[in-house]
Amino acid sequence: MNILVTLDSNYIKPLRIMLKSLFLNNPGEKFNIYLLHTSLKKKELEDLTFFVESHGSKLNVIDVDENCFSGAPVLLHYTKEMYFRLLSYQLLPNDIDKILYLDPDILVLNAISELYETDIKEYLYAAAYHDKLSIKEINKIRLYPYEINAYYNSGVLLMNLEQLRREADEKEIYRFVDENRAKLIMPDQDILNALYAKRIKSLNELYYNYDARYYTYYKMASNGSFDMDQIINNTVILHFCGKKKPWNKKYTGTFHSLYKQYEKQSNYLL
Amino acid sequence: MNILVTLDSNYIKPLRIMLKSLFLNNPGEKFNIYLLHTSLKKKELEDLTFFVESHGSKLNVIDVDENCFSGAPVLLHYTKEMYFRLLSYQLLPNDIDKILYLDPDILVLNAISELYETDIKEYLYAAAYHDKLSIKEINKIRLYPYEINAYYNSGVLLMNLEQLRREADEKEIYRFVDENRAKLIMPDQDILNALYAKRIKSLNELYYNYDARYYTYYKMASNGSFDMDQIINNTVILHFCGKKKPWNKKYTGTFHSLYKQYEKQSNYLL
Secondary structure, X not given: OEEEEEOOHHHHHHHHHHHHHXXXXXXXXXXXXXXXXXXXXXXXXXXXXXXXXXXOOEEEEEEOOOOOOOOOOOOOOOOHHHHOOOOHHHHOOOOOOEEEEEOOOEEEOOOOHHHHOOOOOOOOEEEEEOOOHHHHHHHHHHOOOOOOOOOEEEEEEXXXXXXXXXXXXXXXXXXXXXXOHHHOOOHHHHHHHHHHHHHEEEEOHHHXXXXXXXXXXXXXXXXXXXXXHHHHHHOOEEEOOOOOOOOOOOOOOOOHHHHHHHHHHOOOOO | OEEEEEOOHHHHHHHHHHHHHHXXXXXXXXXXXEEEEOXXXXXXXXHHHHHHHHXXXXXXXXXXXXXXXXXXXOOOOOOHXXXXXXXXXXXXXXXXXXXXEEOOXXXXXXXXXXXXXXXXXXXXXXXXXXXXXXXXXXXXXXOOOOOOXXXXXXXXXXXXXXXXXXXXXXXXXXXXXXXXXXXXXXXXXXXXXXXXXXXXXXXXXXXXXXXXXXXXXXXXXXXXOOOHHHHHHHOOEEEOOOOOOOOOOOOXXXXXXXXXXXXXXXXXXX
16 A cells, blocks of 8 residues: 655654554555655654664655745745645656555554545545534635535545546646635645545545544534444544644643554554 | 452453553563452353463463352442452462452553562552542541541552461451441452551552543642653553443543553454
8 A cells, every 4th residue: 555644854753653553553564655755854764764664664755856846836834845745646656546645643543445445536536524514614615716515634635646647737736826825724725625626535534534623523423423432443544633733742632642652652663 | 470350240341451451561471360250151261261361371260159258247239259359368379479459440551560579578568549638538537537548549459468368367357347337438448448558558649550530630730740641651550440431331531542442452362
């Protein structure tokens, strides 16, 4: 399975924890992990490579030239790295047809093969949206006149690279950013939704992009059936969305103890 | 290391989870586990034995005759099993000098060797008390005129069996129960405190009997230093005290997700 990650130095620790959870809960699976970056140090890359190889998988580092995406508009507070995810089809080797992008603020709690095998032949992406009314409505209004029925979260993104190479157009992306500078909040997620919403296969968020902030909400909305038991045994991707991150000192949240347990395990190679 | 557990059928599942956490966090350690019981079924014992042996340890089952402790008073709502813990020195093989009793509503988060090696040559037991004012005061008043400065929790109990065989007196225990029938709430714990408080070596509850209900309290009382990080990396015994248990459907609590993770792992032999 091909896994895509993109990050800077600040996210190395969470990345290790995410990968550790991926390895632990997918024993015997050999992953081909592609890392897109501009600024990681040699030592950081060596450590990561050792970590990944110690778990029987492979790390493919792709150094992205800072001059890449030369036609891309740059937004205040955002670097060109915001384009990595959506333009990765240009940066990855041509012989890869499919890849699963994962944010580093994630825990993989169960086997991801079913997610990876999702049929997206007719789509560009598979992703989940967080079905809380507030989120949907705010983003619908914000991104008007672009028609969006759902606001997909770009933290877990299964990519049909073959189709993207045929269909996606970087100039369209640049144009969108240029024309909507003022209203973009999460640029890559906004682009994904405004330009590709109809080309995204919808995934069930409870399994493939469970927002760790909404435990009580999900449980209530499912009449109690989606409880802690369900999550631990069936949710594949637990996503620590939002500004408060579980590796930070002041974090409190339903999955804090679980996260810290994986963090501890990420310090061991077995 | 010798580990003592005593239970009925209702606690088999939590026991497996407790043992799984013990095995996972003490790799390479071979435990001699003694199980005192009256009512477990043959199949249940076989399954437990297989589980323990699969993890490289040994289960020693001790069937306790129902007619045992014939002179013991029986309290309403309590069976004679309440005496197992404190009279185990009579039931265990004579060549064992030391044993660590563990409740099944526990997770062992780290290596227990240091706890086990606590020097109790001059004591009968080592245990921790929960240093919340309310708990101490209520029990002090309740067990008056027995002098207790602390109310030790009997869920984690390191036993000096050699000394107990010399010093402990079952008749004294029976007499105490008989004379205090009306005020006993947690009989074995009450006995331990009323009769042996001065013969108990005090353990630090934060490491050896962390009450899972008091996360916020402990954190505050330690000026923030005893946070989730500390617990996951340094607390040895996490104890789910009280009526609400993490294996029950309606449980909510700080360590719910962590508990469920161990519960899941207890279903695997590796």
